[in-house]
Amino acid sequence: MNSTTHNSNTDLRRQRQRLEALVQPAPQPSRLGRAMHTLGDRLLSFFTGTPELRIWQRTRHGQPVWFAHDPITDRTRSFYSEQDLRQWLDHRYYE
Known part of the structure; x- marks a missing residue:
C-alpha cells in the first residue's frame, strides 16, 4: 500500500x-x-x-385547570378555562 x-x-x-x-x-x-x-x-x-408571571396547566379529575402565579403579589390563581385565564390576564393590570 x-x-x-x-x-x-x-x-x-x-x-x-x-x-x-x-x-x-x-x-x-x-x-x-x-x-x-x-x-x-x-x-x-x-x-x-424574577418578576415574570408563571402560567402552567394540570389535569384534575380529567379536566384541564390553568394556574397563574404572580411573583409581585405572591398569589397563585386557578382557572377552569383558558378563556377565564385570558380575561384575568387582560384585566390584571387595571386592578
Missing part, C-alpha cells in the same frame, strides 16, 4: 466518523443530570427573583 492510498483511507475513515457523529442522537442526560439542571434553574430563579 502506498502513501497516497493510506492517506485516502485515513481521510475516508475521518469523514465517516464525522458523518456518523452527525446522525447519532445526542445522549440523554442522566437522572442526576436532569435533577442538577432543575436545581440550578430553581436556584437561579430564587437568587434573581
Whole structure:
C-alpha cells in the first residue's frame, strides 16, 4: 500500500466518523443530570427573583385547570378555562 492510498483511507475513515457523529442522537442526560439542571434553574430563579408571571396547566379529575402565579403579589390563581385565564390576564393590570 502506498502513501497516497493510506492517506485516502485515513481521510475516508475521518469523514465517516464525522458523518456518523452527525446522525447519532445526542445522549440523554442522566437522572442526576436532569435533577442538577432543575436545581440550578430553581436556584437561579430564587437568587434573581424574577418578576415574570408563571402560567402552567394540570389535569384534575380529567379536566384541564390553568394556574397563574404572580411573583409581585405572591398569589397563585386557578382557572377552569383558558378563556377565564385570558380575561384575568387582560384585566390584571387595571386592578
